[in-house]
Structure formats: C-alpha cells, structure tokens
Amino acid sequence: MTRAIPNVLTIAGSDSGGGAGIQADLKTFSALGVYGASVITALTAQNTHGVRAIHAPDSAFVTAQLDAVFEDIRIDAVKIGMLANADIVRAVAAALRRYRPAHIVLDTVMLSKNGHALLAPDAVAALREELLPLAGLVTPNLPEAAALVGANGQAADEAAMRQHGEALRSLGARAVLMKGGHLGGSESPDWLIDETGSHRLGAARVDVKQTHGTGCTLSAAIAALITQRPSWLDAVTDAKAYLVGALRESTRLQVGTGIGPLHHFHRWW
Template identity: 75%
Template sequence: MTRPTPNVLTIAGSDSGGGAGIQADLKAFSALGAYGASVITALTAQNTRGVTAIHTPDPAFVVAQLDAVFDDIRIDAVKIGMLANASIVRAVADALRRHKPKHVVLDTVMISKSNHALLAPEAVDAVRDELLPLADLLTPNLPEAAALLRTPSATDEAAMVDQGEALRKLGARAVLMKGGHLAAADSPDWLIQDSGTMRLAGPRVPVKNTHGTGCTLSSAIAALIPQRDDLASAVADAKAYLTGALEQSNRLDVGHGVGPVHHFYRWW
C-alpha cells in the first residue's frame, strides 16, 4: 500500500541565517519527502558567526500556533528543537498531551555551535520532567545528556550507552546518543530501545561547515519515521543523509563563519 506524504511538524526556534532551527528542519523535511509545518518558539538574530539576540514570544502564542496546526492538519510526526525557557517548555508539553501526536522526536537544544545559550539553565529540569516522558526518541549530544542527568559527559562508548539507558529510565521510549563530541577518529551514535542497543558507525567528516547538524539529524529522523518500517531504519537512513549533507557542505558559500550543511545535495 502506498503511504501518504507525511506531514511533519517542527516546534523550534528560527535561525535568521538559515542554517539551523526551523529553517534547517523544513529543508530536511522537504529533502526527505515530507511536508513541513512549523511552530516558532523563539526568534534568533543569527548568522554563521554566532547568535547576537534572542526574542521569545509569549507561551500563549506558541500554544495558539500548536492548536492551529493540530486542529486542521494530520500530523504524522513532531520534531522539537529550541524551546528557550521553562514557560515555553511547559506550554509545549501541555499542548502535546492534549493533541497526542503519533511520534515525537525531542532534540534537546541547549547551546548553539557558537556557544550561545539557547535554553535557560532553569529550563533543563522542565525538559527532563515534562518532555522526556512524551518523547518517542530523544537525540542528545553528550553535553546535553550530561546536563539532563546532572553528571559528567561520557568520554567513551560504554558510558554513552549507560547514559542512554539512564535517560530511558527518565521516560524517553528510545534514545539516540550522538558521539560527535567523543575524541575519536570516527563519530559513532548509539540507539537504545526496549529491543536492545544498536551502534551506528559513521565517519568524522573533516569539514568546516557543520552548522545545524543536530537540527538536521533530528528533523530527518522525524521525516523518515512515517516512511520506514521501524525506528532503527529511520535513524540509520537519517544518519546517512546527514553524512552526505556534511560531505557536500563545501559546495555552498554561505557566510564567513561556520556554514550550514547542504540539505539538498542530492538535487542541486
């Protein structure tokens, strides 16, 4: 049976430079055959050199966007990115509990590539307590996993798996521990589910343009979950897509700092 084109919602912040956040999510959705809808939780003044300002809307307006989307559009998967503060985290969690989307991918965005805080420190507890239990998949990098667990960052793959299991015990149904911060020649990720653990090997791509990698991976997974038979297949295909987007990123000429990955490398 032919599957319908999936409708995928991103709940995240806007990157005015176009490399991360809502903009990266919508590009990844489109590149992978999904229709993208969006709920904007923050506006950032941002380019390839860094973030210069952040504006957050009233949580009630975030809820109004969520209700408008869910009241009219069949949503097959949700990706959650930057949420900025605890009030918005709670507002999003309350709306998701009401609307009950089929799949939720939670990317715990805390720090930008340029080391700018994108989540208020006091909001980490709200993410852990309110959103983790709603996530079908959590996709933290190693510092984010450590912040959620209040523990030092993992420095090897065994510790990555242990921390992934600990995050599952906090409520997430599956966890993808991303190994980009390991001091290793490659960049392995670990998918931890009820059915067991799976290592996803991957090369460490030596390119300058890595802006938006976390946003792109999580949104790619959200786009592919409705199109694949299981979560592991969606994650593996999303990782392969991101690797290609990194490898081809130097074909783009965007800004003077850390540029974006090439979301449409298969078509341009």
C-alpha cells in the same frame, strides 16, 4: 490507492542565517519527501559566526500556534528543537498531551554551535520532567545528556554513553540516540538505545568546517523518516546517511565566513 504524503511538524527556533532551527528542519523535510509545518518558539539574530540576540514569544502565542496547526492539519510526526524557557517547555508538553501525535523526536537543544545558551537553566528540569516522558526518541549530544541525567561531566567513552542513554530511558524516553560527535577521533559513533537493546551506529567523521545545524538536521531527518520506515533503527540509519551526504557536499555552498550550513539539497542541486 496513492499513499498520503506525511505531514511533519517542527517546534523550534528560527535561524536568521538559514542553517539551523526551523529553516534547517523545513529544508530537511522537503528533501526527504514530507510536508513541513512549523511552530516558532524563538527568534534568533544569528549568522555563521554565532547568535547575537534571542527573542522568545509569550508561551500563550506558542500555544496558539500549536492549536492552529493541530486543529486543522493531520500531523504524522513532531520534531522538537529549541524551546528557550520553562514556560514554553510546559506549553509544548501540554499541547502534545492534548493532541497525542504518533511520533515525537526530541532534540534537547541547549547550546548553539558557538556556545550561546539556547535554553534557560531553569528549563532543564522542565524538559526532563515534562517532555522526556512524551518522547518516542530523544537525541542528545554528550553535554546535553550529562545535564539531563545530572552527571558530573559528559561521557568520555562509549560505555559511559550507553550508561547515560539508559539513564535517560529510565526518566521516561522510550528510545535514546546518544550522539558521539563530542568524543573526538576519526569516527563519530552513535548509540541507539531502545526496547530492543543497544545498537552501535558507527560512521567516519566528515572533516568539514560547515557543520552548522547538524543536530537540527539529524533530528528533523529522523522525524521525517519515521513516518516512512518501520522502526527507529531504520529511520535513524537512513537519517545518518542523509546527514553524511549533506556534510560531504556542504563545501559546494558559500554561505558566510564562519561555521557554514550543510547542503540539505545535495541530491538535487
């Protein structure tokens, strides 16, 4: 019998420039062989130079989108990105508790690549209390992890990364991928911390300017691949390999004059 193609849902904001958010997620899903559905939590006016404006829909409309998708489509995994405000965080959490998808990847989006706030300050507590306990995997960068655990500053080394990851697990997340891109240096080490222990995932830093949507793409790739791999470690490892390829080939694209997007379809174009 032919195996059914997985269906993966992204719950995130829209990027009018096409490099991050919903657009990056759906490209990643297609590139990795899954069908993508979407629930849009915010509209952004942005390009490769940054975010100019944000419009968040009423949380009731977010709930309507979630109900429409889950009531009709088998969802094998969920990726969560930009949620904008506390009401939307709570609406998403309520829907996930109702429908109980098998795999949830939470990308704790708080700032854009250019430093624009994508999550209201009062929503951080809601994210911590409502969504972390539902997440199969949470994928914070170092500043996001520090904000969630209430640390004075972001982790400055890999030992502190692991400490923040363990703190996030104590808040309810079953697995944590601590992304080390903010450490600097020639390597970009990540740490996956789950019930089996701590796993270091090293990779040489790819020196390109086109890095818009990196976090969105990685979390979307993990959500796509967890439906096709036996463990978070396998899904994360293969997702990182896909991301490295998309970064390396990003110079083939000519999109905007600021921080450009990754090449999501580098294997085919």
